[in-house]
Amino acid sequence: MSADSDVLPAHRLVLAAPEWTLLVRRTGLAPPPGFAVLDEPESDLLRVAGQALAARGVVTVDDDPLECRPVEPVAANLATFVAARVVIRVEASVQGRSARAVLAVAGPAGAALVGLAEGAVELSMFEAVALGRELVRVVPAERDLAGTTTRLGQAFGGGDSRVSGRLPLAALVEYTRSGDLAGAAGRAEAVAALGLTAAQVRLVEQVQASTTGVLRVLVSGRSGAGVGMAQVVWLATEDGWLGLQAEPDGSGRRMVSVRPVAREEIGVWLAPYLGQLVEGGDG
Incomplete structure (x- = not known):
């Protein structure tokens, strides 16, 4: 790459x-x-x-x-x-x-x-x-992500604002949706339904508080007799990009790791999918 x-x-x-x-x-x-x-x-x-x-x-x-x-x-x-x-x-x-x-x-x-x-x-x-x-x-540069204020710093009193950890992918959707629909009670129900730990709740709240946008990269191509597709999703924050990467833990839930990434890493994130498509197409 x-x-x-x-x-x-x-x-x-x-x-x-x-x-x-x-x-x-x-x-x-x-x-x-x-x-x-x-x-x-x-x-x-x-x-x-x-x-x-x-x-x-x-x-x-x-x-x-x-x-x-x-x-x-x-x-x-x-x-x-x-x-x-x-x-x-x-x-x-x-x-x-x-x-x-x-x-x-x-x-x-x-x-x-x-x-x-x-x-x-x-x-x-x-x-x-x-x-x-x-x-x-x-990919927009990190300097283009910052606004006039740092929402994460405001919400959590400053300090190290780089978000990282692992949580169920569903938490990023359901926790937010439940809170929007039913406030604190809805979030509590989502926590129970998803089986979130206290650390996972803190992480999803940090992600929510810091996110200012999203980057989606869709890769498609001919693979053998069919078509292969894959997607990479990064979240924009005023402190830089956060990458979401699948990280199975054997529980059956779709787990993802959340960690800071730099725009220069986008090729590394896409390389496995591109390699599969190229190899499949050569077959």
């Missing part, structure tokens, strides 16, 4: 919404979820977009910019999403802000789409061995 120092840098292209729309139309690409094109744009708007793309060397134009053709490298970049063996969808929502990206790998080539403001996108092409580096780019 790590990129060697001699790996070539990615080629990046920022496309305004009309430019992205025109490229999708001219290639017949089905845009990935979250990267929709403009709905019934005016021809003049697309014609201006075609002229701008031609001036930047992204497309070639004979007479009508609406009939432009992507140059070979751009066409190959977009084709990677169609031929991809592995697709990674990244969605983050932190303190009212959202981010999304789709990365694809087909053989030695990788491609990425990153959502920008006002429907614009960043289209990238990179070597597949640099996937880890490209993943880190699309």
Whole structure:
């Protein structure tokens, strides 16, 4: 997952919404979820977009910019999403802000789409061995998670605010839902029903108090004759990211460990799933 120092840098292209729309139309690409094109744009708007793309060397134009053709490298970049063996969808929502990206790998080539403001996108092409580096780019940095106050510090009087421990996955859902519906009595019922220890109750309350957003990474790809899928979930806090990782304990409950993680670790978290898909696809 790590990129060697001699790996070539990615080629990046920022496309305004009309430019992205025109490229999708001219290639017949089905845009990935979250990267929709403009709905019934005016021809003049697309014609201006075609002229701008031609001036930047992204497309070639004979007479009508609406009939432009992507140059070979751009066409190959977009084709990677169609031929991809592995697709990674990244969605983050932190303190009212959202981010999304789709990365694809087909053989030695990788491609990425990153959502920008006002429907614009960043289209990238990179070597597949640099996937880890490209993943880190699309995970919000820790400095972008902090707000004007640290809610965890306020709630627990300061001190070490890095949350860690292990608890049933259901506790993160049911404890919160029960409290929202029935207050303290509902939380008490959830504790009893889930069999939570006092330490687990403290941990789920810490997670609730500190969470300001979530990062979801969905990995899918061809595995043998079928399709494999996996998901990684991190929680955003004003002190950084918290990773949730399955950790069975033999009890039959879906247990997860909660621990601080850094954005540079995202490739390590995804590596087992990517390895399974690649090996399954080669079989």
